[in-house]
Amino acid sequence: MNSKIYLSAPHMSGYEQEFINEAFKTNWVAPIGPNVNGFEIDLENYLKSNSYATALSSGTAAIHLALVMLNVGKDDEVICQTKTFVASVNPVIYVGAKPIFVDSESKTWNMCPDLLEKAIQDRIKQGKKPKAIIAINLYGMPYNVKKIHTIAKDYNIPIVEDSAEALGSSYNNQPCGTFGDYSVFSFNGNKIITTSGGGALISRTQKDKEKAVFLATQAKESGQDYSHKTMGYNYRMSNIIAGIGRGQMKVLHKRIESRRKIYNYYYQQLKHIESISFLEEPGGYFSNRWLSCILLETETMRNDIIDLLSKNNIESRPSWKPMHLQELYNGYPSYLNGISDDIYKKGLCLPSGSGLSETDLERITSIIKNYFG
Numbered sequence: 001m002n003s004k005i006y007l008s009a010p011h012m013s014g015y016e017q018e019f020i021n022e023a024f025k026t027n028w029v030a031p032i033g034p035n036v037n038g039f040e041i042d043l044e045n046y047l048k049s050n051s052y053a054t055a056l057s058s059g060t061a062a063i064h065l066a067l068v069m070l071n072v073g074k075d076d077e078v079i080c081q082t083k084t085f086v087a088s089v090n091p092v093i094y095v096g097a098k099p100i101f102v103d104s105e106s107k108t109w110n111m112c113p114d115l116l117e118k119a120i121q122d123r124i125k126q127g128k129k130p131k132a133i134i135a136i137n138l139y140g141m142p143y144n145v146k147k148i149h150t151i152a153k154d155y156n157i158p159i160v161e162d163s164a165e166a167l168g169s170s171y172n173n174q175p176c177g178t179f180g181d182y183s184v185f186s187f188n189g190n191k192i193i194t195t196s197g198g199g200a201l202i203s204r205t206q207k208d209k210e211k212a213v214f215l216a217t218q219a220k221e222s223g224q225d226y227s228h229k230t231m232g233y234n235y236r237m238s239n240i241i242a243g244i245g246r247g248q249m250k251v252l253h254k255r256i257e258s259r260r261k262i263y264n265y266y267y268q269q270l271k272h273i274e275s276i277s278f279l280e281e282p283g284g285y286f287s288n289r290w291l292s293c294i295l296l297e298t299e300t301m302r303n304d305i306i307d308l309l310s311k312n313n314i315e316s317r318p319s320w321k322p323m324h325l326q327e328l329y330n331g332y333p334s335y336l337n338g339i340s341d342d343i344y345k346k347g348l349c350l351p352s353g354s355g356l357s358e359t360d361l362e363r364i365t366s367i368i369k370n371y372f373g
């Protein structure tokens with residue numbers, strides 16, 4: 001049997017171990033310490049403009065904290081792109097609010113600006129202006145920043161930018177993670193860089209960052225006697241884990257280059273097949289190509305290819321199942337156009353880990369080419 005090819009395996013650089021050893025040597029084995037600070041500075045330097053990073057235990061925790069920071073609470077409504085991983089939406093329920101789902105545009109697979117405006121107008125007509133919008137850079141492709149932010153500004157609704165999959169992507173040369181009132185990254189095991197598990201909340205001011213750190217450390221008031229006025233969370237990143245992040249940040253540019261190369265390989269090898277189409281970058285959009293996604297002509301073809309790859313010990317997966325189709329979330333108001341349903345049925349995520357070899361890629365594409373004869 002050929003060795004297993006994973007969808008998106010962790011890819012260590014070798015630098016991680018040094019930061020971890022240093023943490024042990026200095027006994028910073030806690031959710032505080034030089035690696036946590038260092039990792040945050042690395043992220044801030046990477047993002048450049050007005051970005052203040054708080055390292056957290058997960059991307060999900062970061063989205064939760066963003067909603068708390070925006071005072072989203074009981075019975076508020078939050079608009080969210082329906083085509084996403086469930087972690088984008090669960091925090092809406094954590095704060096007691098109600099998700100309102102909006103469908104995608106075919107150009108980016110992300111939130112359709114026209115439907116967003118329609119949804120906002122309809123919610124207002126029904127009696128409630130949405131309290132926040134969760135916009136997502138899915139698979140590393142930026143959402144339509146200009147249009148989405150213009151609409152959000154017109155109605156004065158803050159944006160949480162879920163950039164969990166998009167560290168290293170940019171829109172008109174500005175990095176993803178700098179657009180939202182709050183932005184979020186994930187460093188889970190399968191993301192473009194990983195800390196095994198972890199996340200970050202990006203705030204726009206130092207003051208907001210301080211508040212995020214406060215809330216993420218049980219909202220303990222200053223002083224010796226453990227006084228609390230606010231409910232907080234235990235969401236800080238461990239100093240050991242942050243060491244992995246510092247090592248990974250050193251090679252982020254290489255990881256982006258590799259993932260984009262993998263996408264281009266698939267594109268060159270498969271673009272001639274009529275039944276396959278790609279999620280191409282519109283002008284001004286730069287994707288980190290976290291996962292290379294293709295659309296098949298039919299659902300049957302997509303399922304056949306998943307099975308064939310699986311028989312050859314290769315992991316691939318359908319593109320995210322939209323939230324309005326989930327048992328957990330059906331019944332919530334949804335503004336749909338059929339696009340996310342279609343991408344869900346025909347979309348396929350191919351192995352995209354930055355550690356894949358040319359031989360791995362040949363193995364994958366030859367199976368797909370053979371299927372189409």
Ligand SMILES: *Cc1c(COP(=O)(O)O)cnc(C)c1O
Pocket residue numbers: 057058059060061084085087088136138162164165185186187188197198199
């Ligand atoms: C991975 C991911 C998250 C959650 O991040 P975790 O670190 O796994 O909690 C949120 N949104 C999207 C779109 C993701 O892909």
